[in-house]
Amino acid sequence: MNAPATLNPAQMAAVQHLSGPCLVLAGAGSGKTRVITHKIARLLERTHDADLRPEQIAAITFTNKAAAEMRERAKALIGARAANKLVIATFHALGVRLLREDGSVLGLKEQFSILDSDDVLSILRDAGATTDAKLARSWQWTISLWKNQGLNSAQAEAAAQNDDERIAARIMARYEERLAAYQAVDFDDLISLPVKLLAEHDAVRAKWQDTFRHVLVDEYQDTNAQQYDLLKLLVGERAMFTAVGDDDQSIYGWRGATLDNLKRLPQDFPQLKVIPLEQNYRSTSAILRAANNVIAGNPKLFEKKLWSDLGEGEPIKLVECDGEEHEAERAVARIQALRGGMASGVEGAAGAKWSDFAILYRANHQARIFEKALRKANIPYKVSGGQSFFDKAEIKDLCAWMRLLVNQDDDPAFLRAITTPKRGIGHTTLGKLGEFASKWKVSLFEALFAESLAAQLQGKAIGSLQEFGRYVSDLEHRARHTTGAEDAKVLLLDWLKDIGYEQHLYEGEESEKLAASRWTNVMDFIDWIAKRCGGEIDATGGMTVETQRKSVLEVAQTISLITSLAERGGDTDVLTLSTLHAAKGLEWPHVILAGVNEGLLPFKSEDEEMTAQRLEEERRLMYVGITRARLTLAVSVLRRRKKGRDTVQGIPSRFIGEMKLGEGGPKEDPREKLKRLREEFAAKAKAGAPAAG
DNA sequence: AGCTTTCAACTTTTT
């Protein structure tokens, strides 16, 4: 960031407003994290609240990454000691904390399991007795949206509009029963159960309202109905909170986020102070003008117009391409030209690092063609938002084991662990075990040791089942009492050996290479867990630091919440390929927006009509894309698009016209312009570059 | 009929 050392007046106003609710409308690149961290520092100054302690301030984010970043920024301001005590967490992590402490009031045991979306999917497939993954996924989707609106299955069934919804509501009822039986919650529950907890239990609500004296919410425009309810319940009558967000960057409506939360804020809190941050510290005027022009097409919730004093800068370049391959070639050529300084006159481009560049697009599949071109040109790159480490099968296997240790009644985890690796327990045995468990309404694990089970199974089967059960109990015991990175690693390696996981990988995989890469992932995973068990760790600079020791079991409890593995060292100077969604919040000196065509951006779906709301969100997506760029921006359009075997005409996106390129720039003296063009030409000739095409 | 193979198409994503 190139923000100045002091706060500007608007930022200052946001930081100083401590007497009541505050909404900061933080335009792109306007320094919102600065405002949040400075406000935290201000809150901790003793002058206002006699003894406001760091642990009484909660800052809520959407991603773990954002939370980690915010804590780092806070450390720089108030020191590590105080910053580490701040409650900086995602909505979901905060929900976990509320439920672990007080979930018992709702009949939830302390060691509940958190299901990821794959677990949910397999439960739904089972509950709906279908193998159709598509159908199960549509149920999952529908149920999640209902839960985000605060509906349970009974309410959903009452409100159902058609047969599909009625069926989904009935599946949801069964799903609710399963979760209760497993003592498990899904991600949506991590918000909606705390809402229920606080809404229905006065003492618990009072406790938490007392715990948090000020709540700050990042990316407020991305909150859904439940998250808003949670915020209201947390802050209570006192309403001491700061919401930071930008209505123009709301791009997650499709997963339940609602701008109603922004609209309703001034109504629900009449004393709300609204502070727009309009000075942008990121982009040139040429870029901001285009961004403002595009977003002007949307109805406004709050008046706001970004400006910067970073100068006019390079005009936005419109690049027309013959097709997808051509687009990728031209992108590569542009990047190489900018870096080589051959595109003269672009200040700060010569000698730029690869990491100064990003290619952004609407949909993931567009990345492939760019990857190919970048590989060919020997340009290092990373694709953001690809498959997460924790989505890999081998990691999910191990996570299932971890979950089973935490909560032996977690049946999905039980099933995955008992069958991975294979240990001679087949579906017949498991089927009988399942039958028995559901008949007596106990978990699969509990059923293992029931005396009456033995009568229904062969001696060999019951033997291996109970052996598994004893092993899990024993491992759980050891995991509970093992703390510190080194001991943890020993324990985890023993465990992998016991279950024969490496062998399992090499036997199950066709290619040795693939198995080896999977095993590397496994090793990374156990290193990662061990590291989190703390103890003596080697910090940067060769100093050893004593961190808080945690048991393996404690660490295991938190893994389903965390999806990003600590970044692995190595290549950091790499170009970024990213979807527009995943690019939000990031910035690069040089950005290329690819495939800015009608149908792609704005995206048009075959079976859903383009509503005004949909179009507005697409427009915000374009706005987000434009505002990622600091110095240069190129927008590329396909003249022809591939469609099956034949090529169809590509129509430039309406957003390109809306940028009004070539309008509103500073007036240039014609003589100055001529001079500039001559110089540019001379520079090009000198560099031996062919005329730019 | 049920299986395999091939071919094309492909929203956006975090917890």
Next chain:
DNA sequence: GTTGAAAGCT
């Protein structure tokens, strides 16, 4: 690069 659908094979 994965998944789903359609065509072809046994």
